Amino acid sequence: MKKVAIIGGGISGLYIASLLKQNCNYEIIVYEKNNSVNLEKGYGIQLSVNSIKLLNQIGFQKLTLEEKFNPNKVDFYSLKNQKKICDLNISTFNNADDKYTTLQRFTLIDFLKNKLPSNLINYNKKVIEVQNVSEIIKVIFEDNSSIECDYLIISDGIFSKTRSLISNKETKPRYFNSIAIRGTIDQKILQNIDHKNISLFLGSNLHSVVYPVNKNGQLNFVAILRKNLNSVELADYSLFNSEEFTSSTLLEISKQIDVNIIENLKEIKCFPVFVSTKISQPKNKNTFLIGDAFFAFPPTFAQGASQSIEVSHELYQNFKNENNQFNKERIKRTKMIDRKSRLNYFAFHLSNPLMCFVRNLIMRYLVKNKKFINSYLGKIYKN
Ligand SMILES: Cc1cc2nc3c(=O)[nH]c(=O)nc-3n(C[C@H](O)[C@H](O)[C@H](O)COP(=O)(O)OP(=O)(O)OC[C@H]3O[C@@H](n4cnc5c(N)ncnc54)[C@H](O)[C@@H]3O)c2cc1C
Numbered sequence: 001m002k003k004v005a006i007i008g009g010g011i012s013g014l015y016i017a018s019l020l021k022q023n024c025n026y027e028i029i030v031y032e033k034n035n036s037v038n039l040e041k042g043y044g045i046q047l048s049v050n051s052i053k054l055l056n057q058i059g060f061q062k063l064t065l066e067e068k069f070n071p072n073k074v075d076f077y078s079l080k081n082q083k084k085i086c087d088l089n090i091s092t093f094n095n096a097d098d099k100y101t102t103l104q105r106f107t108l109i110d111f112l113k114n115k116l117p118s119n120l121i122n123y124n125k126k127v128i129e130v131q132n133v134s135e136i137i138k139v140i141f142e143d144n145s146s147i148e149c150d151y152l153i154i155s156d157g158i159f160s161k162t163r164s165l166i167s168n169k170e171t172k173p174r175y176f177n178s179i180a181i182r183g184t185i186d187q188k189i190l191q192n193i194d195h196k197n198i199s200l201f202l203g204s205n206l207h208s209v210v211y212p213v214n215k216n217g218q219l220n221f222v223a224i225l226r227k228n229l230n231s232v233e234l235a236d237y238s239l240f241n242s243e244e245f246t247s248s249t250l251l252e253i254s255k256q257i258d259v260n261i262i263e264n265l266k267e268i269k270c271f272p273v274f275v276s277t278k279i280s281q282p283k284n285k286n287t288f289l290i291g292d293a294f295f296a297f298p299p300t301f302a303q304g305a306s307q308s309i310e311v312s313h314e315l316y317q318n319f320k321n322e323n324n325q326f327n328k329e330r331i332k333r334t335k336m337i338d339r340k341s342r343l344n345y346f347a348f349h350l351s352n353p354l355m356c357f358v359r360n361l362i363m364r365y366l367v368k369n370k371k372f373i374n375s376y377l378g379k380i381y382k383n
Helices: 009-021 049-056 104-115 161-168 231-235 243-253 257-265 304-320 328-348 353-366 370-376
Strands: 001-008 028-031 045-046 072-079 084-089 101-104 125-133 135-141 146-148 151-155 174-186 196-202 206-212 219-227 266-275 287-289
Touching: 001 009, 001 135, 009 028, 028 049, 028 304, 045 049, 045 084, 045 104, 045 304, 072 231, 072 353, 084 353, 101 104, 125 161, 135 151, 135 370, 146 243, 151 174, 196 328, 219 243, 243 266, 304 328
Parallel strands: 001 028, 001 151, 072 196, 151 287
Antiparallel strands: 045 101, 072 084, 125 135, 135 146, 174 219, 174 266, 196 206, 206 219
């Protein structure tokens, strides 16, 4: 039996653990640096059909209907005049079992965690060193304990320390010149939108997204604001937890977003958005990167978690076929989704009124154009 160590108990690490657990050729253990998986409330997540299809393979469809939502459309609005620009039918790619889904992030993590016997997740295990001794990989943790394994799967997120350790150099993600503001809001506050859909508000150097996360009328709110930060500000993470920073950010977005919405946001968090600049491929053929450690996308196609799940599933297939590295198609697909996420960011943040007018005209045409939708969304949603 081959030993597989999975570093990081986030979405990608827990999902691949569930898949590999089904195969009796592998003995798996997840090593998580914190004392539990992250079940923090207040964060929403969108999962497109490409990942729902893969999650359903481990029983995601059995999650109660109260805990998730299936929006049919994305409604686009202009923040400037509060008018609807157009709507996009995202349910086109749904089928009877696999539907575009929005939910609370902790619901997904809790589901993935509960798929594993509790003794398969080892907590308080922060990796500090990785050694390769012929075919065996030795992993050393901060508490001086160590393990040996045949395969190492690195799923410790965007700031992956383990990725830096295996490449012997620090590989840092890049600040995306944007900060994210997240919170929850009751649907009673937002009277003028369709609560059954995802609402996307386009502003100047700012866009915000509102969507239902369950059947109880709770909506998730995310705003992405273009903002330059210097290296000192970026190095000091406590800045983003400070009330002063949150208040000044809320003040900035209140120039475009209704004050009533901002005043009624709960569980608010601000954080800088980081993205990957290149796809890292480990030199050791028995070491793999998945999830944000493999590649982190701009958040403007809502594909981070969906791609984490897709890449994990692909690695599982590779294990089954004894094929050791991701193929060229995965690299091409990652680059394609990254390009589209950046294009969305550009289009969502336009500030010149003439450019906005032209964008809105183009959007109205494109959302009804089947050929375009099949190419732009279909290539991502139909994996
Ligand atoms: C503003 C914003 C909005 C987003 N919205 C969406 C969305 O709507 N839909 C979507 O699909 N995606 C979204 N994403 C992206 C998505 O959240 C991530 O892509 C996804 O969570 C990545 O999962 P992961 O398992 O790779 O990493 P993570 O979820 O970050 O998990 C990494 C785990 O590794 C652990 N760890 C870290 N270092 C170590 C170490 N040294 N040793 C051991 N353990 C370690 C951490 O504690 C953590 O548990 C969004 C991202 C942002 C920034």
